[in-house]
Amino acid sequence: MIKKSLFRKSLALITFIALISTKDSFGQQDAQYTQYMYNTMSVNAAYAGQRDVLSMTGLYRTQWVGVDGAPKTMTFGIHSPLRNERLGLGLNIVSDQLGPSVETNLDVNFSYTIPVNSDGLEFSFGVKGGVHFLNLDWSKGRYQNSDNLFNQNVNLISPTFGVASYLHSDKWYVGLSVPNVVKTEHYDDFQESVAIERLHFFLIGGYVFDISRNTKLKPAFLVKAVEGAPIIADLSVNALFNEKFTLGLAYRWDDSISGLVGFQITDGLLIGYAYDLTSTELNNYNSGTHEIMLRYELQKVGRLISPRFF
Numbered sequence: 001m002i003k004k005s006l007f008r009k010s011l012a013l014i015t016f017i018a019l020i021s022t023k024d025s026f027g028q029q030d031a032q033y034t035q036y037m038y039n040t041m042s043v044n045a046a047y048a049g050q051r052d053v054l055s056m057t058g059l060y061r062t063q064w065v066g067v068d069g070a071p072k073t074m075t076f077g078i079h080s081p082l083r084n085e086r087l088g089l090g091l092n093i094v095s096d097q098l099g100p101s102v103e104t105n106l107d108v109n110f111s112y113t114i115p116v117n118s119d120g121l122e123f124s125f126g127v128k129g130g131v132h133f134l135n136l137d138w139s140k141g142r143y144q145n146s147d148n149l150f151n152q153n154v155n156l157i158s159p160t161f162g163v164a165s166y167l168h169s170d171k172w173y174v175g176l177s178v179p180n181v182v183k184t185e186h187y188d189d190f191q192e193s194v195a196i197e198r199l200h201f202f203l204i205g206g207y208v209f210d211i212s213r214n215t216k217l218k219p220a221f222l223v224k225a226v227e228g229a230p231i232i233a234d235l236s237v238n239a240l241f242n243e244k245f246t247l248g249l250a251y252r253w254d255d256s257i258s259g260l261v262g263f264q265i266t267d268g269l270l271i272g273y274a275y276d277l278t279s280t281e282l283n284n285y286n287s288g289t290h291e292i293m294l295r296y297e298l299q300k301v302g303r304l305i306s307p308r309f310f
Helices: 002-022 146-150 281-285
Strands: 054-062 072-081 087-098 101-115 122-136 154-168 172-178 185-188 193-196 200-207 209-212 215-226 232-241 245-252 256-264 269-278 289-298
Touching: 087 122, 101 154, 232 256, 245 269, 269 281
Parallel strands: none
Antiparallel strands: 054 072, 054 289, 072 087, 087 101, 101 122, 122 154, 154 172, 172 200, 185 193, 200 215, 209 215, 215 232, 232 245, 245 256, 256 269, 269 289
16 A cells, blocks of 8 residues: 555656646757667666666767767766665766757766565656756857857856656566756757757657567657657667567657667677668758667676666
């Protein structure tokens, strides 16, 4: 009874914070990833510690190659369960370059996990807090409004705070998160000015099918909703062969199609690559998007853990 009450209260808290923050929020989309299924903590703080070992993930994404000022994103995340395995702690760093702006987020992620039933179903509640740095150099890039060249450069620091939930079993997961509920100033490339970020909602999910003894199939999705902007849906399916080789396809609604490949070099080391082909008219002006990911996990002494699919 206590577990169910905590579960309901946690979901209610996320909903309440989201509702009170929606009214006055503005801004641009957060950084996006094709390999979001391997970079989960960057969009959901409750994932901290969920891999049961010390896990480190680095990702580099260069978008719309050939377009001046196109986004370039670098992320690094490290997380682990604490001695009390219900607690998870993580650190996430994201640097996003777009035109004349460089935005950096430094966040500490904390999660608490409770078992829901005896069949392995668990619920995690997560919070994250940190700082956001905005550096804007108007001497870089090209602008529709040439007056921007005479604007003063911008250097701002803002606090961030987010909440998340994550429900999972051995075969599936679903998570809901609001990465930042604090008003934070961002660079808006459409308006070519500094604006207040809109509230972002992230819904993630996936399921693992055992196709054969040596093959697993995992469809997954990530849905991003922002006030005043169209909903963005990322759909993907990855196949894992012999727990060593991963091959997949992804589709971002009205944006791009992607191919993904991954190599489990050792039980602790995974290397992944994704290529996005733009499906809009912007395809005429760029040669695609490249994304490379590296994950290293420190296995527990005396305990060998098979590579997990999520």
